[in-house]
Amino acid sequence: MDQPEMGEFILSEQVRVNGRITAATLSSGGELGWGDRRLDVKKQVLGFFVEGSEIKIRAVVEAAAGSWCSGDKTKLIRKCFTLELLSIDSLRLWSQKLQEYLDSLGRPKRLFVFVNPYGGKKSASTIFVSDVKPLLDDANVEYTIQETKYQLHAKEVARSLDLAKYDGIVCVSGDGILVEVLNGLLIREDWENAIKIPLGVVPAGTGNGMVKSLLDSCGEPCAASNATMSIIRGHKRSLDVATISQGDTKFFSMLMLAWGLVADIDIESEKYRWMGSARLDFYGLQRIFGLRKYNGSIFFVPASGYESYGEPIDVEKEVIFEGESKTKSEDGPVTTQDYSYQGPKVDMKSLNWRKINGPFVSIWLHNVPWGGEDTMAAPDAQFSDGCLDLIMIKDCPKLSLLMLMNGLNDGSHVKSPHVSYLKVKAFILEPGTRVDDQTKAGIIDVDGEVLARGKGSYKSEEKTLMSYDKLLIKVDQGLATLFAPSLDLADLIPIPQD
DSSP: OOOOSSSSEEEEEEEEETTEEEEEEEETTSEEEETTEEEEHHHHEEEEEEETTEEEEEEEEEOOTTSTTTTOTTOEEEEEEEEEESSHHHHHHHHHHHHHHHHHTTOOSEEEEEEOTTSTTTOHHHHIIIIIHHHHHHTTOEEEEEEOOSTTHHHHHHHHOOGGGOSEEEEEEOHHHHHHHHHHHHTSTTHHHHTTSOEEEEEOSSOBHHHHHHHHTTTOOSOHHHHHHHHHHTOEEEEEEEEEEETTEEEEESSEEEEEHHHHHHHHGGGGGGGTTHHHHHHHHHHHHTOOOEEEEEEEEEOTTOTTSSEEOOHHHHOOOTTOOOOOOTTOOOBOOTTSOOOOOOOGGGSOOEEEEOOBSEEEEESSSEEETTEEOOTTOOTTSSOEEEEEESOOOHHHHHHHHHGGGTTGGGGSTTEEEEEEEEEEEEEEEESSOTTOBOEEEETTEEEEEOTTSTTTTSOOSSOSSOEEEEEEEEEEEEEOSSOOHHHHSOOOOO
């Protein structure tokens, strides 16, 4: 047999497959082959077990075009391949070398799994049983399952979980549970170690923006099987975390912040939840034709290459930084303790702050490219570049806005002359009232949840974590770690920003 492209042979042996004798090999680069079959152990082999004189290899393969899976060649199918060894010594040697190679890959062996049975189409439990559990079992991964029972349950569990027992935390849910886990880890006394635990997510919610961003970055479909495989393989990448502060109150964000049009559509369309995902398009049309503009101002520190946006300011006169905000929630702030994570330590007054005054149609900050499976909000966003992508609309004719919103599925909206698209290292939002009605204000939406409601806004009587006032947002580059589809060394090592 010819030498493989993936290194020298570790093993080369005659085996019996389907009743026929053939040569089987395992290379140092992780290629397992016999006959016409080749498996990349790193990407395809989940695990194996021994039964009598046979080694049964559990793997995943891509479905062929035109197969039962509707021609989607990237859909993964579980397979079990049987190699019969011809001697006890060969069986022992192959079992040993295969296990040694799998162990060398650094894959997680014990996972804590959150399942949110209430999110999205309420299908998370079914997705876990049908798509996630079989793959974890094939890979011999031990797991503890926790169904979330109420809002912030995952945050409570993450705050007190014995992390030494696990190699990662997985959320079978939408983005909301993942954000809860992040916030739970960062309010722990041992947050510096806690935040190092890798986080994984399997799409089972409404938005699924984070897992879509992860899988799409490697050309993989946003499917539960692909997401589960990225967790099993154990590859990781770092992720920026944004700290949103108002006085002593903090919230840690990993996805996005919206104010104006996008926030109004996202939150107010809840009244049409019976329509399913169509509610966003339906209500989006209403909001475009009944367009609102909001007074207010934004302050930001532009990344290199974006210094032309806005006007320079005197920070001593115009910006109130962390710990100096005079506004707190009327219902009493939910404050973090001194021992918990307090956000990145940055001399904010030394930075090059700039300002843009309203009115605004929409302010949208994004940490990753996709806001949902069908919404590429920030096509140039990177997971750990130390920046947030700002998508800003100040003024736009309604017909142009309608066409612009249609471009959200492929990111082409940022090319519109009515859109300003830039990267920022820090940000302050100073929200105001609606231009057409000074008695009404807006909604601030963070990671799909309401962070603050202004007077006269949708459900303004409900309590929120923060008040509708000035917010400071800082970015901690590469603070969190995610299970990812492929290993990207350039992304694992944060690049210092100017």
